[in-house]
Amino acid sequence: MNYIFKRLSQSLLTVFVVVSASFGLVRLLPGGPMDYLRAQMIQQGSDLSSAEINRRIAAQTNIAVDEPLYVQYLDYMIAMVQGNFGQSIWYEEPVASIIGPAIPWTVFLTASALFLAFTVGISLGAFMAYKEGSSFDIASTGIGLFLNSTPSYVVALLLIAFLGYRFQLFPTGGRYASELTTGFNIPFLASVAYHGVLPIMSMALVGFGGWALSMRGNSIRVLGEDYLRVARLRGLSTRRIAIRYVARNAILPMYTGLMIAIGTVFGGAVIIENIFAYPGVGFYLIQAINARDYPLMMGGFILITVAMVIGITIADLTYGWLDPRAKGGGSRESY
């Protein structure tokens, strides 16, 4: 219980730090976003009074420049807590109503890709470890090494060039066919899956090689352990040994890697979403950068971070259930 409390407060602290840092980035940088916004407004309408400019900036960024700095900071933080991330300059809509609906789409892509890569990777890796030294093992290791050395966007570009344009097998962009009605009907869901194939494939293909290689290494190490010999001597079934003894112990060390992978999927999705013109969070983030739409950019970044904090917190809390040894650790003062 104490552990859960500590973990949750840590997550809240992370969000707090990120939001504060975003305030610092927008407000305090000389020549930064604030100066840019002001310069742009002066350029657009020179007849605007200074107070009017300040009012517009405040509406867009939640920062009222004529107040004292700590009041600006407090107002900004309160607005964020209320879910007010400012007003997008480019789309002229609240940031939350642009980014919010995009989050599930990004999570759909990244979670499916990570799940596919992880399950295929560890099954393949375990199988390679059992067949260690065979030609299957050598061939898979080679393929794994090669895929592990390929960035996901390269795969995406190749897939879109060949399967998308040359052979016209899959759509080259978008989330679903535009003529369909959204909702839980079969044509719509099929269209979503169909449009998701290429983006998910490009992320999963490069991921599974790495998982397979580390699973293979870990399994080979576990296969040499004494407790496994004991398990065999006890006459346990091969299935039980493979799942309860080998797989479980081989997967645990990959947990840190899984956490980091959850962290990088949003980053990976930024590039993939732009290649496939898939309106997820990363797509809007890049749109915002290109249009110098700072409220949308910062709001998008904060929302991506919050989504990730939630994801990692859930993963972290379930880990104690997976590995009872995980709690505590090196918390005592030693030297």
Place this chain on the structure above:
Amino acid sequence: MNPTDGNDSADSDPVVDAVGRESVEDRQSDTRPRSSITGHDQQGQALTDGGTVSEFEQMADVSMTTAERRRQWFEEKILAPGRIVWDDWRARTGAFIVLVYLLMGTLGPLLVTAPQPNQGPRLIGAFRSLQYPLGTTASGESIFAQIIHATPSMLVMIASGAVFTVVLGTAVGTLAGYKGGRTDSALMTVTDIMMTIPGLPLTIVLAAALQIKGNPAVIGILITVNAWAGLGRAIRSQVLTLRDSEYVEASRIMGIKTPTIITGDIIPNLMPYITMNFVQQARAVIFGSVGLYFLGVLPYNNVNWGVMMNAAVERAGAVSSPLAFHWLLMPMLTIIVLALGLTLLAQGADRIFNPRVRARHAKSIGGGDDDDDGDDEDGDPPTTSTTAPGMSTAGGS
């Protein structure tokens, strides 16, 4: 209380007792000049507790000259790793590929003339002419020359990002893991916060807000701005298993300072892991920087592989038109081959730092018994590189 504190006076010196009073008396009459290496002057030597014993002098007699030391250092640090690399095909291939890229980055720009618009016909395919081996772009620039001239800044970027991550990650991870307690919780809180922030979006936002210029070294650090956190966490968990081992405890009892213990006892044991991560970070910098240059969100000073890909897609529609596809494909191949070389090198690096493999090779230098060891390598399971605990080569992007 240090147990050796009570032995200051020569009367109760346990070493003297062990060796025997007579042999110590004999030494008094020995007027041979002392070797300067022991650090004892000729008169005072009888009063110091350790230096009087003959075993210590023997050490001084066989001490090496500077030249010998230098030679041994060279053999240990250069020759032995070199042999190990040569023995393993993965390390050999990886080292070869990385060497080719280093040459491309250093000699390449001197040998190949810089790319210029309209230096050749537009959009020649790859491998069609000797003058433009990899074809030309839509503005008639040689793709081969572009790739070569992009290499130096890419290498600077890769090196700065990887060094930044590894140094910071190792410092934070070892300090937190070794010290424990408050230091640990403070450092890990910061680490966990940094780890949770998504890397590439953070880079994008910082690049947009900070208005940085296209200096490749700065971009390299920006790409890996929070990658040290993951490495620091992983290293901390490795240090936790090391900090209670006997030799670390021995150093602690001897009163050696924490920084010395960390650099002398802890970090050498983590070197395989750190090297592996250095190479993986290098790969991550390539992937991240090229990806972001491809999206066109990073500033740049001159052409690079990501900018080439961006130009191919934006200006010639290389994704949909087969005519310009080589323009996109060549930089992509350049990245894949370099990343593959780095991956193979990471796998081989494990063997360089593996004490068992290393000892075998170092021995062969002194003893000249190369023949015995030469073929042993094949007996090793070819899996050492991936078996280190907690080591994951996976990553999303």
